[in-house]
Amino acid sequence: MVLAGKSGGRGIFRVTADGEVLTKVKADDYSNLDQAPVSSGWIPVYLGTVQGLRFRDVDLDPEIPRDGIAVWPGFPFNHGETWSVGDDASLTWKWKDYAFESAFGHPELVDRYKTYRPNGGRIYLTETGHVWGNIDPDTVSTGRGPEIQQAVANWKETAEKEGNAATLRLVNRRLVATSQTDDPSDGLLPIHLGHLSHFDNGTVPRPVVDDQTYFKLVGQYEQVY
Structure with missing residues (x-):
């Protein structure tokens, strides 16, 4: 520096x-x-x-979900590049009034996201290539509700068994922050969708600043x- x-x-x-x-x-x-x-x-x-990057109480490089999804245990705020998944399957980086699409196509990554959030939204790509996003359990794609519930149950059981107060606190704060009523029960869940290496031959999105x-x-x- x-x-x-x-x-x-x-x-x-x-x-x-x-x-x-x-x-x-x-x-x-x-x-x-x-x-x-x-x-x-x-x-x-x-x-x-x-x-x-490593932090004592927060796992920023967790095990990649092999089947289905998992609750994201890392930082749920300001962590990762923020991209927008559009209705046209595009991946766009935005700042203020600027919007720059990725130089590459990412059909597998977009499809993975829309499997759980069909209307699109924000997706986060971390420094170690992990992919996570906010999922609304009440509007999740048809048939995915039980999968979300199981992911939450697995995460909570593991966190409580290991005494991982940090992840319990962080996820709860994310739920509160994304709730319109400040009630964690109707907030958006931070869900770990996988790793960039598993989508589109590992292609990392790059915005075309034109x-x-x-x-x-x-x-x-x-x-x-």
């Missing part, structure tokens, strides 16, 4: 679904300004790659989106 121009080696960074570490550096501190997409504000900078005004606007913020 220091070598990249971050004062004191501290600041905001983001890890992509392919393990790439990105940050932003003030234009005045960036040595290769002539190669940057903008010449003022905050410059996006690539730092390298990581194999994953509007240069995006860089100028996003360069006003240190936050890496």
Whole structure:
């Protein structure tokens, strides 16, 4: 971070679904300004790659569901690249009024998501390639209700047996946050749908940024989106 121009080696960074570490550096501190997409504000900078992040009480690289699904035990907020699954089976990355489709097709990944949420919505891709999304048990695809119930029962039994208070607390907070009544019983479940390596030959989504005004606007913020 220091070598990249971050004062004191501290600041905001983001890890992509392919393990790439990105940050932003003030234009005045960036040595290769002539190669940057903008010449003022905050410059996006690539730092390298990581194999994953570890936290003591939260499993960010859980076992991949082999049959069906599981409750997502990792961070249920601000974790993973956020993509939108459209009605036309497209995968789009959005920020403010900007929307950029992936350079590749992802029919298997989209189909997997729509198996449980047919109307589309947001999907999250973590730095280790895991795929999770919010599922409404009341509107889940026909015939998938028992599978959701079993996944919840398995997760709760395991968490309570292992004394894993962190995952119990995090999932409950996600349910409350996605409920219109602040009641966890009618919130959206964070569901682990699988791993990118299992879909579309492991193709990682990449947005095609074809509007240069995006860089100028996003360069006003240190936050890496």
